[in-house]
Amino acid sequence: MTAAAPPVGDPPPADVAAPADVAARGPRPRRGIAGWIVIGVVLLLVGGVGAALAGLSQWVARDALDPESAGPAGTGALAEVLREHGVEVTVARDRSSAQKALLAADATLVMPDTPALSDGGVENLAAAAEDVVLIDPRSRTLRLLLPGSRPAGYGSGDVVEPGCDLADAQRAGAILPGAVASTTGDAIACYPSGDGYGLLVHDDGSQRISAVDGRTLFANESLAENGNAALAINLMGRHPQLVWYMPGIGDTDLATKDPSLGELTPPWVSPVIVLLLFSAVGAAIWRGRRFGPLVPERLPVTVRVSETTEGRARLYARSRDAVHAADQLRLSALARLSRLLGLGPAASATEIADAAADRLGWDRRAVRGILIEELPRDDAQLVALRDRLSHLEGAVRQAVRPERNAQ
Incomplete structure (x- = not known):
């Protein structure tokens, strides 16, 4: 290839240098x-x-059996029905407030399962009430408050009649029991279903204790079914005051005996951890990067576009890649011809070649060979292609603008 390599594209209008203030901005x-x-x-x-x-x-939706919940599993509807019947419903969320309300007047205690209370705590709370209604009876509460009773699974899934002489159950009528319990004591058993009964009631004259599955019968979504609402009112509305105990997570009288992590570790561990934290913070401040405004930095050198073009041409010459150099020449020629012929930027190489041939009256295959198809194998053929491209471009310019060329 000759020392002066062919241009690689359209020459820029002027040498372009990136201003230092733009780079530093x-x-x-x-x-x-x-x-x-x-x-x-x-x-x-x-x-x-x-x-x-x-x-x-x-x-809107608290826990299940919560009298302040309007969700499907809550009992807000039952609490409102009891208030309409003249029963004052007090919701107690800790043991002390529940005992205080029970001691203030003769009241009914509605109590769900209380796993956070000890056996003594459950018995003391129940002892302060005239009536106790267990709406989520489990084996422990049945053992403590209804001796001889135990859970017996779930009912048969059929609506059953009371099947006992208890007046409250007789007035309520049939229900569909959920969890059932069995008893060997002197409790009255109603609503036989499956292997147990849907209601157990023990009355010794001084206190009455009832056990019924409130999750199935007294929830908002099922209160209006069968005799559920009537049974709830009969069991819970015997006194003008009702205390609904809903224990919170922290309401417990169980004292844990497990040692804490601080008790298990030696006394020198905590000061050492604090010292390490302060050391880490100090090291971060000492060695950390200080954030602030960016420092402007000028470019070390400005490279002219002409030098970049010549450098790329020398690389093509050194690699002896005649085909790639020819592609660059053709791309530039096609762009210029497209502008001369008034074609849009989306015109393909074939369309440009055909338009140039039609304008000049030349053979289309010959023009396509110059602009698209012919592949030079060496430097001599590349130079010859360059000359043919220059001649073709000059002929098109002469055909398009004859008066300007004449001047």
């Missing part, structure tokens, strides 16, 4: 700070909306 700190502020505000808004929705859902 850093990001605008105000815009960055404003973006972080907007992100923080959005996160706060999302957190606030989430907290509000969580609070609303807490009041």
